[in-house]
Amino acid sequence: MSLLSVEDLRLSFGGLLAIDGLTFSVGEAEIVSVIGPNGAGKTSAFNCVTGFYRPTSGRITLRGKDLPGLRPSAIAGLGVARTFQNLRLFGELSVLDNVRAGSHLWLKQSVFDALLHTPRYRRSERECTEQAHHWLDFVGLSGDRYSEARNLPYGEQRLTEIARALARRPDLLLLDEPAAGLNHGEKAEMLDLIRRIQALGVAIVLIEHDMGLVMEVSERVVVLNFGKEIADGRPEDVRRNPAVIEAYLGSDAHA
Amino acid sequence: MTGTTKVRRVGNAKPPTRASKLLQNRWAGIAGLLIALLAPFVNASGYALSVMTSAAIFVMLAAGLNIVVGYCGLLDLGYVAFFAVGAYTSGVLSTRLDLPLLVTVPAVIVVTVIAGIIIGAPTLRLRSDYLAIVTLGFGEIIRITANNLDVTGGPSGIYGIPHLTDSPVVFYYVTVVVVSLAVLGAARLGRSRLGRAWRFVREDEDAAEAMGVHTYRVKLAAYIAGAVWGGLAGVLFAAQLSAISPTSFTFLQSALVLMAVVLGGMGSIPGVVIGAVVISILPEILRDLADYRFFIFGVLLIAVMILRPQGLWPARSKEVS
Amino acid sequence: MTQLVWNGLFVGSFYALVALGYSMVYGIIKLLNFAHGDLYMLGAFVGFAILGAVGGVSSSMALPLLLVVLLATMVLTGLAGVALERVAYRPLRRAPRLSLLITAVGASFALEYGMRAAAGADPRVYPVRLGGTSVEVLGARLTLQQLVLVGVAVVLMIGLNLLITRTREGRAMRAIALDPRTSSLMGIDVNAVISRTFFIGSALAGAAGVMAGAYYGKIDFLMGFLIGLKAFTAAVIGGIGNIPGTMLGGLLLGLLESFGTFWLGGEWRDVFAFGVLILFLTVRPTGLLGERVTERV
Numbered sequence: 092m093s094l095l096s097v098e099d100l101r102l103s104f105g106g107l108l109a110i111d112g113l114t115f116s117v118g119e120a121e122i123v124s125v126i127g128p129n130g131a132g133k134t135s136a137f138n139c140v141t142g143f144y145r146p147t148s149g150r151i152t153l154r155g156k157d158l159p160g161l162r163p164s165a166i167a168g169l170g171v172a173r174t175f176q177n178l179r180l181f182g183e184l185s186v187l188d189n190v191r192a193g194s195h196l197w198l199k200q201s202v203f204d205a206l207l208h209t210p211r212y213r214r215s216e217r218e219c220t221e222q223a224h225h226w227l228d229f230v231g232l233s234g235d236r237y238s239e240a241r242n243l244p245y246g247e248q249r250l251t252e253i254a255r256a257l258a259r260r261p262d263l264l265l266l267d268e269p270a271a272g273l274n275h276g277e278k279a280e281m282l283d284l285i286r287r288i289q290a291l292g293v294a295i296v297l298i299e300h301d302m303g304l305v306m307e308v309s310e311r312v313v314v315l316n317f318g319k320e321i322a323d324g325r326p327e328d329v330r331r332n333p334a335v336i337e338a339y340l341g342s343d344a345h346a
Numbered sequence: 347m348t349g350t351t352k353v354r355r356v357g358n359a360k361p362p363t364r365a366s367k368l369l370q371n372r373w374a375g376i377a378g379l380l381i382a383l384l385a386p387f388v389n390a391s392g393y394a395l396s397v398m399t400s401a402a403i404f405v406m407l408a409a410g411l412n413i414v415v416g417y418c419g420l421l422d423l424g425y426v427a428f429f430a431v432g433a434y435t436s437g438v439l440s441t442r443l444d445l446p447l448l449v450t451v452p453a454v455i456v457v458t459v460i461a462g463i464i465i466g467a468p469t470l471r472l473r474s475d476y477l478a479i480v481t482l483g484f485g486e487i488i489r490i491t492a493n494n495l496d497v498t499g500g501p502s503g504i505y506g507i508p509h510l511t512d513s514p515v516v517f518y519y520v521t522v523v524v525v526s527l528a529v530l531g532a533a534r535l536g537r538s539r540l541g542r543a544w545r546f547v548r549e550d551e552d553a554a555e556a557m558g559v560h561t562y563r564v565k566l567a568a569y570i571a572g573a574v575w576g577g578l579a580g581v582l583f584a585a586q587l588s589a590i591s592p593t594s595f596t597f598l599q600s601a602l603v604l605m606a607v608v609l610g611g612m613g614s615i616p617g618v619v620i621g622a623v624v625i626s627i628l629p630e631i632l633r634d635l636a637d638y639r640f641f642i643f644g645v646l647l648i649a650v651m652i653l654r655p656q657g658l659w660p661a662r663s664k665e666v667s
Numbered sequence: 668m669t670q671l672v673w674n675g676l677f678v679g680s681f682y683a684l685v686a687l688g689y690s691m692v693y694g695i696i697k698l699l700n701f702a703h704g705d706l707y708m709l710g711a712f713v714g715f716a717i718l719g720a721v722g723g724v725s726s727s728m729a730l731p732l733l734l735v736v737l738l739a740t741m742v743l744t745g746l747a748g749v750a751l752e753r754v755a756y757r758p759l760r761r762a763p764r765l766s767l768l769i770t771a772v773g774a775s776f777a778l779e780y781g782m783r784a785a786a787g788a789d790p791r792v793y794p795v796r797l798g799g800t801s802v803e804v805l806g807a808r809l810t811l812q813q814l815v816l817v818g819v820a821v822v823l824m825i826g827l828n829l830l831i832t833r834t835r836e837g838r839a840m841r842a843i844a845l846d847p848r849t850s851s852l853m854g855i856d857v858n859a860v861i862s863r864t865f866f867i868g869s870a871l872a873g874a875a876g877v878m879a880g881a882y883y884g885k886i887d888f889l890m891g892f893l894i895g896l897k898a899f900t901a902a903v904i905g906g907i908g909n910i911p912g913t914m915l916g917g918l919l920l921g922l923l924e925s926f927g928t929f930w931l932g933g934e935w936r937d938v939f940a941f942g943v944l945i946l947f948l949t950v951r952p953t954g955l956l957g958e959r960v961t962e963r964v
Binding site: 419421423437469471472473474475476478479480482483484486487490491493494527597599604608632637638639640641643645646647649651652655 | 698700701740754755758759762764765766767768769770772773774775776777778779781783784892896899900903934935937938939941942944945948949950
């Protein structure tokens with residue numbers, strides 16, 4: 092059984108059909124990329140999977156459990172973590188606190204532990220901090236971990252967001268354009284990071300415009316255009332698919 | 347997923363000023379407490395004691411509202427409603443059933459928790475600005491209801507509430523101890539798992555939700571905590587004055603508490619305490635300006651928001667660590 | 668029965684007039700102008716000051732004079748609203764919503780207690796009162812003055828609706844409400860349009876203030892607090908940001924209050940009104956005529 096399975100997903104805003112029949116599945120520890128021109132419905136699909144949008148129709152299941160109708164936090168609790176296209180860090184909090192948000196759900200600590208500062212409180216706080224440091228090390232963040240997240244350079248904010256998602260210890264990680272705005276060297280590091288995340292046993296769904304990265308890292312590629320799925324296959328097959336080439340390069344018939 | 351891969355440690359892992367910062371906050375707390383404890387030795391007149399007791403109660407209100415506004419970022423313009431619920435619950439129970447004031451405290455906690463849920467549950471799903479007005483409406487509902495019901499004594503209120511102790515000095519010290527515990531409790535909640543969740547909600551509700559924080563429940567928890575703090579402050583208030591009436595629980599009171607929180611620095615415990623002391627003591631010192639004081643407060647609110655939105659003693663991101 | 672309906676419509680037209688300013692400002696910059704009710708209070712006092720300066724008038728001249736004062740007050744209150752936006756709100760347009768709301772609370776405070784310092788805490792008696800003969804229509808007693816006031820309110824509302832739906836100015840307002848950045852790229856002077864929105868909204872509130880002063884006869888510095896809350900309620904019932912919806916919401920709230928008072932007693936009137944507000948926000952936060960919006964992540 093696959094980890095995530097999306098069947099015939101449809102989503103409309105008023106009269107506008109943002110996603111028109113999307114079907115794909117992701118296996119354990121597999122990397123699947125979702126590509127397509129801007130406005131093709133990629134991020135909307137992410138929002139459906141993570142519970143921020145309620146699909147108009149179709150099924151989304153995680154290990155056989157239906158996701159639509161659950162709160163985003165409940166879906167996160169099932170082992171799905173995500174990053175956002177336009178960085179959604181907790182700007183005024185420190186880098187470390189941002190990543191602690193990931194370990195948040197794993198903390199065993201009650202209000203009374205906190206009020207009385209019981210040994211359990213101290214232990215759980217220490218563990219939470221250690222975990223946060225661990226994941227910041229893992230993504231290779233070198234900057235100041237005690238400064239406000241919004242003051243970090245862009246690339247490091249990206250890494251912080253990924254560390255935060257990893258600290259959730261997810262089985263499925265949704266990355267929304269992780270390489271956008273990164274320079275050449277940073278992109279190479281991102282590629283390496285994605286592979287190392289996979290090596291932990293995490294499945295990844297990737298939205299990305301950088302075709303080099305996508306072709307290099309993905310096991311399968313799903314192509315969306317105007318909300319419709321036009322291809323699903325191995326990178327080398329998708330690359331040669333005429334419908335994909337047309338969607339990306341355009342044709343006179345569609346122009 | 348197994349998260350035990352060995353990785354190279356990069357970057358600075360030690361907070362540069364963490365210990366000193368913690369010390370500073372702790373020292374600030376101890377210094378504040380000392381000042382409060384020694385004050386009666388400087389001036390123990392009945393008037394001075396009543397002003398100082400009121401100021402301490404006001405500090406407790408500000409610490410409670412700070413949980414809602416400062417930590418969680420929810421604007422509550424009817425906070426005085428919880429103050430009223432606490433004062434009236436203990437007032438009604440102690441006068442009608444002849445209970446000692448202390449015995450009413452558990453009842454006050456239960457009733458304020460329920461009040462927090464009743465007010466929070468329908469409104470916390472709303473956009474933040476709607477919430478502000480709805481809480482204002484609730485504050486008015488509570489006041490008008492107290493004004494109309496027989497059990498609350500109507501417009502003349504309740505009188506003859508038993509004192510906790512006959513000596514104003516002893517009562518002042520009791521108040522200081524209770525308020526200190528309340529402030530410490532609020533600070534500890536702020537540094538806990540729940541407190542972090544409040545900040546996540548304040549910073550970015552969607553991202554918090556995506557990280558597995560049940561934002562609605564977390565907001566409700568902030569509301570309930572604020573309600574309990576306000577309600578217990580209400581008990582102290584009832585015990586101090588031994589008489590309460592609806593005129594003590596107007597929007598003006600809510601606005602003053604908000605002002606203390608904003609002026610001191612939303613989310614910053616030392617800031618909020620200082621803000622509350624300033625707001626409650628200043629009018630006593632500047633009697634001549636009585637006509638202008640609320641006008642000045644209003645202008646000050648605007649000025650603080652434009653020029654120094656973090657307040658006089660801002661919370662630091664490091665403080666959370 | 669018809670009396671209750673008429674009372675409700677009469678009070679409701681006041682609510683609607685004040686609610687319009689709330690709704691317009693919210694529609695265009697998504698700010699709950701908490702001080703809006705206080706502009707209504709300001710209008711009442713401005714009218715009071717002008718009437719005081721004019722001196723005594725014979726009662727036969729009261730009505731035309733009042734209309735002139737009404738216009739003058741609208742201009743002055745409108746300018747006050749513009750100044751308020753310029754000083755308090757504009758510097759914070761990009762700030763977090765919480766800061767803006769707190770600023771609005773501060774503005775409300777400053778206006779209320781500024782007026783208290785200037786005019787005193789005691790209620791003032793309006794120098795002109797409309798003495799009216801009453802007529803009976805379908806069993807309801809209504810006075811000439813009530814008819815005139817409702818007439819003025821209706822004229823103002825129709826004028827506003829024409830302005831927004833038919834003119835260039837109105838089109839600019841609607842454009843900014845949809846997308847301020849694009850509007851400014853398209854050559855709309857966003858600041859100027861927001862200023863004019865504040866002018867119109869505040870002028871309407873000021874008009875309502877004068878009318879209330881002339882009708883009820885007494886004004887005080889806190890008179891805007893409650894009506895501000897009621898006006899917000901009216902705007903929410905109709906759909907905040909939606910002009911016809913807001914008018915409808917005002918009238919509806921007036922009617923609800925009128926009947927609610929009849930059943931529950933006058934002392935519960937405000938509780939009833941806020942209860943309605945909370946019910947609406949819980950069940951249908953977009954109001955009767957508001958559009959459902961999908962909030963995007």
